[in-house]
Amino acid sequence: MRVAVIMGSTSDVDKVAPAVELLKKYGVTVDVRCLSAHRAHAGLSAFMEEVNGNGTEVVIAAAGMAAALPGVVASQTVLPVIGVPLSGSVLDGQDALYSIVQMPPGIPVATVAINGSKNAAYLALQIIATNNAELKAKLLDDRKQMEEAAMKANAEVIERFR
Numbered sequence: 001m002r003v004a005v006i007m008g009s010t011s012d013v014d015k016v017a018p019a020v021e022l023l024k025k026y027g028v029t030v031d032v033r034c035l036s037a038h039r040a041h042a043g044l045s046a047f048m049e050e051v052n053g054n055g056t057e058v059v060i061a062a063a064g065m066a067a068a069l070p071g072v073v074a075s076q077t078v079l080p081v082i083g084v085p086l087s088g089s090v091l092d093g094q095d096a097l098y099s100i101v102q103m104p105p106g107i108p109v110a111t112v113a114i115n116g117s118k119n120a121a122y123l124a125l126q127i128i129a130t131n132n133a134e135l136k137a138k139l140l141d142d143r144k145q146m147e148e149a150a151m152k153a154n155a156e157v158i159e160r161f162r
Helices: 010-025 041-051 069-074 094-101 117-129 133-160
Strands: 002-007 029-034 058-064 081-086
Touching: 002 010, 002 041, 002 069, 002 117, 010 029, 010 058, 010 081, 010 117, 041 069, 058 069, 058 094, 058 117, 069 081, 069 094, 081 094, 081 117, 117 133
Parallel strands: 002 029, 002 058, 058 081
Antiparallel strands: none
């Protein structure tokens, strides 16, 4: 299991870290890079050549403002690409969100919420789990634990307001 995580700027590290941590928790090999689509396009293309041949199954690309990174990544691979729009500008991530979701036909980028790197990691895990029964079982078990925690919280609320 291998996922590439690319961010456009070092200022994005803290927003991308939850995804990297979650993927590692599930035993995924994570290749993390900081490669701007605008300022490091040659380095990005070289990394994408590597990604296309090293067993990577999903790419997560996080960027703010113009957020060209996920689209440029998607243009260089047929692997699933998950875009994470990041806040940080005057528009608080809406500019990045629109940039990422408005891809031309044939070059799709799955997009999660603004600053939603953790959900990007979960989506990457679900994609990998389509061909990995052990991972699928772990994800199902975690979902069951989430449900149990939610139902416990519900019971506590009910009890509090009796």
